[in-house]
Amino acid sequence: MLHIQNLNVHYGGIHALRGINIDIPDNKIITLIGANGAGKSTTLRSIMGITKPSQGSIRHQGEELTKYKTKDIVEKGIVLVPEGRRVFANLTVEENLILGAYCRSDKDEIKKDMEWVYELFPRLKERLWQKAGTMSGGEQQMLAVGRGLMTKPKLLMMDEPSLGLAPLLVKEIFNIIKEIHRQGMTILLIEQNAKAALEVADYGYVLETGTIVLEGPGKELLTNEEVKNAYLGEAK
Incomplete structure (x- = not known):
């Protein structure tokens, strides 16, 4: 699916990645x-x-991603659930999940995926209208994962x-x-x-x-x- 070859990254004078190779x-x-x-x-x-890498290749299903x-x-x-959850604190659970599907237009499938997320995380369904910022750390992590799944990632x-x-x-x-x-x-x-x-x-x-x-x-x-x-x- 994804192939990383000779990936090098520099931050100023810091050589953060030194020619790594990873297959996923x-x-x-x-x-x-x-x-x-x-x-x-x-x-x-x-x-x-x-x-942006200073050198190397990141290919997804044969296509170069670095461009x-x-x-x-x-x-x-390809979707990232970031460190620290990064949920939208002033939005509800449902609004956070809907934002996860912002790239999609398949409304029926979005509804099905919302139900799938609620099956995986029953606590989110119980807190549908709760503001994300008032949830516990564990609940926010579940929401962050659920929001990532709403993009329908590969x-x-x-x-x-x-x-x-x-x-x-x-x-x-x-x-x-x-x-x-x-x-x-x-x-x-x-x-x-x-x-x-x-x-x-x-x-x-x-x-x-x-x-x-x-x-x-x-x-x-x-x-x-x-x-x-x-x-x-x-x-x-």
Whole structure:
């Protein structure tokens, strides 16, 4: 589905991404793990056209994305659920979800997808007319994911979906990720909770200071000693 080759990004004098290569096949969960500042969010911003690479290629179904604006990339079915939720605080749950479908004109399908989001997140249906800014962090995260799904994405990218959430809510969010994937969604997941991410991922990449230092199936990375010591809090 999406192929990143030799991607380099500079912020002024900072070389944020250093020739990374990533493959995201259809109907898989791919995760990027690494410390703060490793380049994970920069990768997502580059895919979305928010940050322009200094070198390299990002191809989606054979088409080069780096020449497109963010709006065009969204219309091609690539969507980012940003870190920090970024819901529209003064709008209701329903209004936030409707805004997620702003690129679409298929009204009947939009209604069906709204019901699908409510099935995934029953709490959102209960709070249909509540202002998003008055919701808990976990509820806002559910709304952010639901809003992303309303675009009818081919690739859903999620930046730190568990950040700041209580353990029970983290488990709930990851159950939703698994369910969305079970229904055929391709997912690129960025997480500091490396254990939770690798447990659901088909394949993972470990980023350190803009470079991919390890990659492999999620289950294999979970048992890798370097990964365990650096990211899973396990000593030898």
